[in-house]
Amino acid sequence: xxxxxxxxxxxxxxxxxxxxxxxxxxxxxxxxxxxxxxxxxxxxxxxxxxxxxxxxxxxxxxxxxxxxxxxxxxxxxxxxxxxxxxxxxxxxxxxxxxxxxxxxxxxxxxxxxxxxxxxxxxxxxxxxxxxxxxxxxxxxxxxxxxxxxxxxxxxxxxxxxxxxxxxxxxxxxxxxxxxxxxxxxxxxxxxxxxxxxxxxxxxxxxxxxxxxxxxxxxxxxxxxxxxxxxxxxxxxxxxxxxxxxxxxxxxxxxxxxxxxxxxxxxxxxxxxxxxxxxxxxxxx
Numbered sequence: 026x027x028x029x030x031x032x033x034x035x036x037x038x039x040x041x042x043x044x045x046x047x048x049x050x051x052x053x054x055x056x057x058x059x060x061x062x063x064x065x066x067x068x069x070x071x072x073x074x075x076x077x078x079x080x081x082x083x084x085x086x087x088x089x090x091x092x093x094x095x096x097x098x099x100x101x102x103x104x105x106x107x108x109x110x111x112x113x114x115x116x117x118x119x120x121x122x123x124x125x126x127x128x129x130x131x132x133x134x135x136x137x138x139x140x141x142x143x144x145x146x147x148x149x150x151x152x153x154x155x156x157x158x159x160x161x162x163x164x165x166x167x168x169x170x171x172x173x174x175x176x177x178x179x180x181x182x183x184x185x186x187x188x189x190x191x192x193x194x195x196x197x198x199x200x201x202x203x204x205x206x207x208x209x210x211x212x213x214x215x216x217x218x219x220x221x222x223x224x225x226x227x228x229x230x231x232x233x234x235x236x237x238x239x240x241x242x243x244x245x246x247x248x249x250x251x252x253x254x255x256x257x258x259x260x261x262x263x264x265x266x267x268x269x270x271x272x273x274x275x276x277x278x279x280x281x282x283x284x285x286x287x288x289x290x291x292x293x294x295x296x297x298x299x300x301x302x303x304x305x306x307x308x309x
Contacts, residue, residue, distance in 0.1 A: 028157040031211060035155065036107060038260035043110030045257035047085045050118065054087035058189075058241040058298035062150050062179035063088045065239060067095065069177035069304035075099040076145040079169060081134045081162070082106055082152025086115030086127075092148060093124045103144075105132035134162040139169045147176045154180040154216040163229035172309035176231065179302045180216040182238055186299035187214075189243035192284035193255045196277045197265050222303050231305035239300045244293060248282045251294050 026034070046053075053059045066088055072078065076096045080089035080103070089104040096102065104115040104127060112129045119127035132138070134149075135158050147166045153159045166176050184191050190213065206212050216222045219236045226234045245251035256263055266274055288296045 031157050035157075035211075035261075038264055039106075039108040040110050042258065042260035042263070043085075043108060043114055046111065047114035047118070049254070049258065050085035050087055050114070053085075054091070056241070057243045058181070058187075058239070058300045059087075059150065061239045061241045062300045062302060063091065065300075065302045066148050066150055066177040066179055067091055069175070069235075069302070070146040070148050071175050072096055072100075072146055077143065078102045079139075079144045079147045080104045081132075081147060081149040081166070082155070083115050083129070084111050085118055086129070088148055088150045089115065090119055090122060090124060090127065092146075093119070093127045096126065098126055100126055102127045104129045105134070107131065107133050135165060136161075137165045137169055141168055142171045143169050145171055145174050147174070149176075149178045151179060151181065153178055154213060155211055157211055159211075159216065160225055160229060163225055163231075167230050167307050170307040172307060174307050175304060176226075176307075177302075177304040179300050180222065181213050182299035182301045183217045184214045186240075186297065188284070188288060189251075189296035189298045190255065190259065192288075192296070193252070193259070193281050194262060195284065196280035197262055199280075200269070200273060200277050201265065217301055219301060219303075222301060226303060226305045230307070232308045233306040234303065235305070236301065236303040239302060241298045241300065243296045243298050244290075245296070246293055248285055248294060251285060251296070252278060252281065 072095045074097045078092045083089050083104040083106045086104040089102050093102040106112050109131050112131050116129040156162050181187055223234045223236050285294055288294050
């Protein structure tokens with residue numbers, strides 16, 4: 026698949042997932058790896074009252090809306106995503122919270138139609154890893170930051186540390202006899218390696234690069250609840266499941282349940298997760 030083919034497929038998948046992401050937005054922001062990632066990104070961005078902030082790959086904008094509350098009425102947050110339904114969800118949530126210092130806009134992070142040196146901070150939770158060209162997006166990120174401005178981001182850490190998705194993904198990949206992703210190919214674990222991620226930030230021209238690893242637990246009331254939630258929220262995998270016949274899909278689900286059973290906590294599931302976070306500064 027070429028980069029342009031990947032972009033088109035990804036765009037369609039995430040447009041289709043927007044309704045589920047909006048419906049589950051509060052849950053995403055409340056805990057687990059996504060919640061820990063949001064807290065870290067907001068702190069690492071160094072947000073101050075009156076700051077201008079750009080959120081990339083905002084989805085329903087959980088991190089961006091929290092940033093808007095931090096920067097106050099004198100500040101401004103632009104929540105952006107390449108999928109229009111995600112942007113619409115972000116706008117609705119901002120309106121529901123009465124946040125009049127938020128705008129939402131469709132934007133391609135790899136080719137931003139924004140002036141140089143516009144923002145004090147750029148934040149992104151779980152976006153860069155899925156982009157066709159993360160180095161281009163990071164170069165654009167640096168371009169739109171003011172001197173001294175900071176980027177703070179989160180991606181998922183290595184696959185073995187994330188059985189919340191690995192237990193779901195592995196049976197699907199085995200069904201299709203899919204080989205491991207090519208090195209550097211976009212995907213949920215593509216930026217898990219700390220050296221690769223920090224190297225990209227330095228190559229994009231950032232200073233004061235810092236990275237660390239966060240651990241969390243994804244809790245679900247049952248295996249059925251875990252399966253339903255993960256199916257809704259992982260757009261690329263949902264497409265693969267939907268392409269199967271009923272018998273094959275049930276066989277895949279049975280193997281996933283067997284893998285997830287190792288993380289049973291009474292009647293519930295407590296699946297470990299790990300996030301790689303990073304921050305950097307644009308020098309003057």
